[in-house]
Amino acid sequence: MADASATNRRTFLTRMAAATSTIALAGCSDLSQKPWVLDILGEVENLTRRAQRLFAGGHALAPEYTKADIAPSFRANGTLNPNTNDYNVHVANAFKDWRIDVAGLVDKRLSLSLAQLRALPSRTQITRHDCVEGWSCIGEWTGTPLQLILAMAQPKAEARYVVFYCADPMGEASLDASGNLVQPPYYYESLDLLEATHPQTILAYRLNGQTLPVEHGAPVRLRAERQLGYKMPKYVQRIELVESFNRIAGGKGGYWEDQGYQWYGGI
Amino acid sequence: MSETTQSVTQGNLGDRLRAQRDALVNRLRAAVGFAPREPRPPTYLFYRHTIPVRALHWLNAIILLIMLMSGLQIFNAHPALYWGNGSSFDRPFVSLTAEGTQEDFHGVTEIGPWKFNTDGWLGASDDSGVKSVRGFPEWATLPAASPNLALGRLWHFAFAWLLVANGLAYFAYVFTSGHFKQELLPTKSDIAHLPREIVMHARLRFPKGEAAKHYNGIQRMTYFVVIFVLGPLIVLTGFTMSPTMDAAFPFLPRVFGGRQSARTIHFIVAFSFVAFFIVHIVMVILSGTWNNLRSMITGRYAIETEKPHG
Numbered sequence: 001m002a003d004a005s006a007t008n009r010r011t012f013l014t015r016m017a018a019a020t021s022t023i024a025l026a027g028c029s030d031l032s033q034k035p036w037v038l039d040i041l042g043e044v045e046n047l048t049r050r051a052q053r054l055f056a057g058g059h060a061l062a063p064e065y066t067k068a069d070i071a072p073s074f075r076a077n078g079t080l081n082p083n084t085n086d087y088n089v090h091v092a093n094a095f096k097d098w099r100i101d102v103a104g105l106v107d108k109r110l111s112l113s114l115a116q117l118r119a120l121p122s123r124t125q126i127t128r129h130d131c132v133e134g135w136s137c138i139g140e141w142t143g144t145p146l147q148l149i150l151a152m153a154q155p156k157a158e159a160r161y162v163v164f165y166c167a168d169p170m171g172e173a174s175l176d177a178s179g180n181l182v183q184p185p186y187y188y189e190s191l192d193l194l195e196a197t198h199p200q201t202i203l204a205y206r207l208n209g210q211t212l213p214v215e216h217g218a219p220v221r222l223r224a225e226r227q228l229g230y231k232m233p234k235y236v237q238r239i240e241l242v243e244s245f246n247r248i249a250g251g252k253g254g255y256w257e258d259q260g261y262q263w264y265g266g267i
Numbered sequence: 268m269s270e271t272t273q274s275v276t277q278g279n280l281g282d283r284l285r286a287q288r289d290a291l292v293n294r295l296r297a298a299v300g301f302a303p304r305e306p307r308p309p310t311y312l313f314y315r316h317t318i319p320v321r322a323l324h325w326l327n328a329i330i331l332l333i334m335l336m337s338g339l340q341i342f343n344a345h346p347a348l349y350w351g352n353g354s355s356f357d358r359p360f361v362s363l364t365a366e367g368t369q370e371d372f373h374g375v376t377e378i379g380p381w382k383f384n385t386d387g388w389l390g391a392s393d394d395s396g397v398k399s400v401r402g403f404p405e406w407a408t409l410p411a412a413s414p415n416l417a418l419g420r421l422w423h424f425a426f427a428w429l430l431v432a433n434g435l436a437y438f439a440y441v442f443t444s445g446h447f448k449q450e451l452l453p454t455k456s457d458i459a460h461l462p463r464e465i466v467m468h469a470r471l472r473f474p475k476g477e478a479a480k481h482y483n484g485i486q487r488m489t490y491f492v493v494i495f496v497l498g499p500l501i502v503l504t505g506f507t508m509s510p511t512m513d514a515a516f517p518f519l520p521r522v523f524g525g526r527q528s529a530r531t532i533h534f535i536v537a538f539s540f541v542a543f544f545i546v547h548i549v550m551v552i553l554s555g556t557w558n559n560l561r562s563m564i565t566g567r568y569a570i571e572t573e574k575p576h577g
Binding site: 032038040041042044045047048052053055056057060061062063065069071075128130131132133134135136137138225226227228256259260261262266267 | 341342344345347349352353354356409410415416417418420421422424425428508509510511512513514515516517520525526527530
């Protein structure tokens with residue numbers, strides 16, 4: 001009996017130590033710096049995406065709201081004004097010369113003016129904008145369904161992602177070690193074809209019935225209503241269909257993704 | 268449930284720990300004006316917690332800790348709570364902010380019309396040795412440095428899977444083993460005896476003998492609410508914050524009164540878990556730290572031979 005009790009005690013103390021160290025380890029932020037930890041956490045993102053798609057399918061719509069739900073003032077976030085020389089010329093010109101180019105893995109390249117974009121069938125939706133930070137805002141968006149534009153461009157069979165290139169630089173130009181001027185990266189984002197052809201994914205040019213203001217991405221921003229705000233780039237100038245975004249900028253499929261955010265923005 | 272009872276005399280360590288525990292209880296009793304307890308009768312070990320319960324309990328403890336700390340990191344990205352679908356930025360009902368100038372600021376917590384100085388704790392605290400504007404302090408968040416929303420989200424959404432898997436494994440176990448009916452489902456008599464049990468708990472008198480082999484009424488009710496109400500609630504309010512899940516299940520934001528309401532409920536439930544955890548630890552200590560810890564590690568709980576209360 002005394003032996004059994006001693007064994008019990010030893011097992012007890014060993015297990016206690018193991019439990020304590022595991023908990024201490026969990027609190028240790030250093031783990032977050034380890035590549036293998038980030039790899040595992042990143043793999044889980046793919047699992048989350050697949051699971052969410054399983055439930056939401058291709059075309060389940062994000063909830064839509066009524067006029068009464070529209071926020072009195074829609075919060076603007078991220079770039080509030082690209083304020084580059086090029087962009088300011090467009091503002092002065094009321095975006096008459098703004099074009100949206102569609103290129104990459106398509107059979108037919110497009111270059112659409114705003115007038116051409118507005119002439120296409122439009123969709124108006126009152127939806128909830130969910131920021132990755134945690135806040136939400138409801139607004140009414142009008143724009144051209146992206147699936148119409150993609151149908152016009154006829155993506156090639158190997159096209160998997162739609163990349164959006166924007167007019168807003170993220171930061172200031174700087175000098176590198178050898179004194180060369182380095183341009184800041186410009187905002188860009190990407191969706192896969194499933195999300196890009198979702199009926200509520202539109203190139204929006206109106207907010208709450210008004211022409212899209214500069215702070216909200218004039219003249220055209222993307223709305224992808226089942227995604228978080230950072231997946232909906234503003235100031236969209238160029239759309240490219242690609243098989244992979246490995247060779248674009250940081251290779252993660254978006255400006256914030258290159259800073260460590262998840263590519264899948266449905267959660 | 269297998270009930271292997273074992274009659275053993277306590278080893279020296281057990282006796283010493285028990286003596287320390289008794290001394291602590293007596294000190295606490297003295298502090299609230301009660302007479303010290305009489306020396307305890309001999310004990311025997313009873314197999315109280317099965318392996319699945321013990322394993323899932325400790326896994327859950329680690330998972331919940333990571334969920335809480337990464338959740339607070341996420342919260343720090345926008346440390347304010349609202350009700351409804353959208354955020355009413357000028358009037359959140361809870362917010363952790365800082366007041367003052369760039370050089371000289373202090374943390375404040377606002378709850379409805381009330382404002383508290385919570386400098387050093389909430390709103391503003393040290394971040395790697397530098398005073399910073401941040402909702403929760405660095406010792407409470409994962410990762411510690413803030414803002415680090417991207418990493419906080421990675422941890423949170425990875426461990427959310429484990430939390431759900433662990434919870435489902437536990438549900439599967441309790442419903443197939445009879446544990447649910449025997450130990451978790453509150454009975455009519457639990458409810459009838461609730462006032463008396465509360466008084467007994469408040470007087471730090473815990474069930475002895477046969478009664479100590481099963482959860483008492485307060486435990487059953489508490490565990491029932493935590494596991495079967497708060498657990499599903501925190502998962503569902505978590506789902507509601509995901510725009511894709513709202514597309515898949517549009518009733519979610521409706522049930523919770525909007526995405527921001529769901530976020531607020533998520534936060535309140537998280538802190539209900541914290542409150543439960545604190546009470547849980549206090550009760551573990553008061554009713555016998557080492558005996559309870561041992562029973563959740565080896566499964567064996569020392570039962571005092573029955574004796575009428577003096």
